[in-house]
Amino acid sequence: MKHFLTAFLLLMVCFSGVAQSKSTNILFVGNSLTYTNDLPDMVEKEAKRRGIKVKTTMLAFPNYALVDHLDDGEVQKRIRSGKYDYVIVQQGPSSQEEGREMLFDAGKTLQKLCEQNQSRLVFFMVWPSRTYYHTFDGVIKNHKEAAEENGAILCPVGEIWKANFDKTGDFSLYGLDGFHPSPKGSRLAAEVIVKTLFNE
Incomplete structure (x- = not known):
């Protein structure tokens, strides 16, 4: 009985170690508003500061909207890999009707992909330029x-x-x-982003 209890406790310790070492995997999809200052790396560091293990991957190119990523096809491959717990998507301010439509339509496609591959879709709300500050309410609303x-999570960065x-x-x-x-x-x-995803 004593040996059984010892083995059981060792097994529990091993399982506990595995659970604690598991990282949350996040795919960032966006443009220069994401890759400027390497936001994904900052998210990893902020999560680590809070005792949370996060691993990020970034798919971001200059002037890309979400439809451009979908046209390339790489984002679909990444999501279908099943590696990601969260897929954080970002495009330009999207305050005008065309940007709003792209945000909604691409979001619908991406949400379906995420549902099929055990990922959660996350919208990263951005901001307008200072020149177009007057459009800020439209950015937030859209x-x-x-x-x-x-049915996605919203990281309300622009609103804050x-x-x-x-x-x-x-x-x-x-x-x-x-x-x-x-x-x-x-x-x-x-x-x-970290506070939103991990209810901090």
């Missing part, structure tokens, strides 16, 4: 509705940016070009 329509801007008048989350994120902006995005 991302919220696209996520709701497609706007709240910060409106409260402080500090636009340092933007980089020098007034559109891409500064390192500070990407760090805040990483915090929002």
